[in-house]
Amino acid sequence: MKKKVSVIGAGNVGASLAQMIVQSAIADVVLFDIADGIPQGKALDISEACPLWGSSSSILGTNDYSHTENSDVIVITAGFPRKPGMSRDDLLHANAKVVSDVVENTARLSPNAVIIVVTNPMDVMAQVSLKVSGFDSRKVIGMGGVLDSARFRTFVAWELSVSPEDVEALVLGGHGDLMVPMPRFTTVKGIPITELLSKDRIDALVERTRHGGAEIVSLLKTGSAYYAPAAATYQMVKAILFDEKRMLPCSAYLDGKYKTNGIYTGVPVILGSGGGEKIIEIELNEQESIDFEKSVAAVKLLVSKLNS
Numbered sequence: 004m005k006k007k008v009s010v011i012g013a014g015n016v017g018a019s020l021a022q023m024i025v026q027s028a029i030a031d032v033v034l035f036d037i038a039d040g041i042p043q044g045k046a047l048d049i050s051e052a053c054p055l056w057g058s059s060s061s062i063l064g065t066n067d068y069s070h071t072e073n074s075d076v077i078v079i080t081a082g083f084p085r086k087p088g089m090s091r092d093d094l095l096h097a098n099a100k101v102v103s104d105v106v107e108n109t110a111r112l113s114p115n116a117v118i119i120v121v122t123n124p125m126d127v128m129a130q131v132s133l134k135v136s137g138f139d140s141r142k143v144i145g146m147g148g149v150l151d152s153a154r155f156r157t158f159v160a161w162e163l164s165v166s167p168e169d170v171e172a173l174v175l176g177g178h179g180d181l182m183v184p185m186p187r188f189t190t191v192k193g194i195p196i197t198e199l200l201s202k203d204r205i206d207a208l209v210e211r212t213r214h215g216g217a218e219i220v221s222l223l224k225t226g227s228a229y230y231a232p233a234a235a236t237y238q239m240v241k242a243i244l245f246d247e248k249r250m251l252p253c254s255a256y257l258d259g260k261y262k263t264n265g266i267y268t269g270v271p272v273i274l275g276s277g278g279g280e281k282i283i284e285i286e287l288n289e290q291e292s293i294d295f296e297k298s299v300a301a302v303k304l305l306v307s308k309l310n311s
């Protein structure tokens with residue numbers, strides 16, 4: 004029997020992710036949304052592509068949470084995307100309601116699942132999901148760093164005219180304007196970019212990465228990015244389903260590590276069947292520590308706004 008992934012929210016990110024999972028046949032998918040007909044129509048459309056993809060995965064579109072029962076992974080993409088001029092933080096109150104509702108309805112039906120939170124502002128929504136689910140914090144993990152690192156990798160690859168797959172990158176901190184791209188740990192086949200590019204060029208790529216989400220919002224005008232976000236989430240889903248022990252930057256609950264307590268933020272995490280199984284702590288230099296603390300402070304402020 005295939006593993007079961009429930010994707011909550013059949014919008015741009017959720018439907019793109021569902022397609023990737025079914026096309027690669029790594030699991031069966033339940034695609035849930037409150038909008039009547041949308042998950043059913045998208046699931047039928049994806050099902051009809053299976054003969055062409057040679058996929059044996061199944062997908063069910065539904066408005067009924069009972070179909071998500073006994074999921075191995077639950078991905079939360081339900082909620083509002085931002086529009087031009089908005090920050091991710093402006094979605095705080097509206098999306099907190101959506102995410103609370105989703106977790107209340109899914110966690111009790113799948114007590115052994117790993118929850119991946121995508122909805123923005125993601126680090127805070129992960130915190131909400133942890134609280135509402137009552138799960139062990141390793142079972143609730145947020146997607147942000149894999150996407151931000153992929154953007155950084157893309158911009159470095161373009162700058163150096165090399166294949167993006169030869170570029171590795173690390174972005175830490177919250178998935179917001181104060182995220183912390185880490186040039187010291189960004190390499191081309193093991194060579195740090197600090198050896199290959201001037202400080203000015205690196206600064207420009209870091210800045211573009213920080214505002215990578217807003218750049219796409221300003222082009223699309225109707226919503227936010229979804230192909231790369233879905234691909235980033237897919238990588239996390241696969242790492243969990245196949246117990247791959249991938250080391251990926253994810254939003255994890257920090258309980259003392261990185262001198263941070265009681266908050267979700269982006270750090271390197273080992274992802275396997277147990278979820279975010281282990282947080283890898285690296286020594287930050289002075290500037291990196293300052294930037295990381297600023298990013299954590301921004302997440303903390305949002306959490307306190309939600310609780311006040």
Ligand SMILES: NC(=O)c1ccc[n+]([C@@H]2O[C@H](COP(=O)([O-])OP(=O)(O)OC[C@H]3O[C@@H](n4cnc5c(N)ncnc54)[C@H](O)[C@@H]3O)[C@@H](O)[C@H]2O)c1
Nearest residue numbers: 012013014015016037081082083084121122123125146232
């Ligand atoms: N963490 C990241 O890196 C990242 C990347 C991209 C998008 N996002 C976020 O993901 C979210 C979804 O983005 P999108 O582009 O797919 O938006 P979208 O508008 O295309 O889809 C959202 C879907 O959620 C559904 N929905 C709303 N309330 C719901 C509820 N209570 N229960 C179930 N479904 C509900 C809507 O009907 C809609 O189909 C946004 O909050 C966006 O900011 C995060």
Ligand SMILES: O=C(O)C[C@H](O)C(=O)O
Nearest residue numbers: 085091123216217227228
């Ligand atoms: O920027 C957004 O609002 C969506 C997402 O967080 C992204 O980085 O693309």
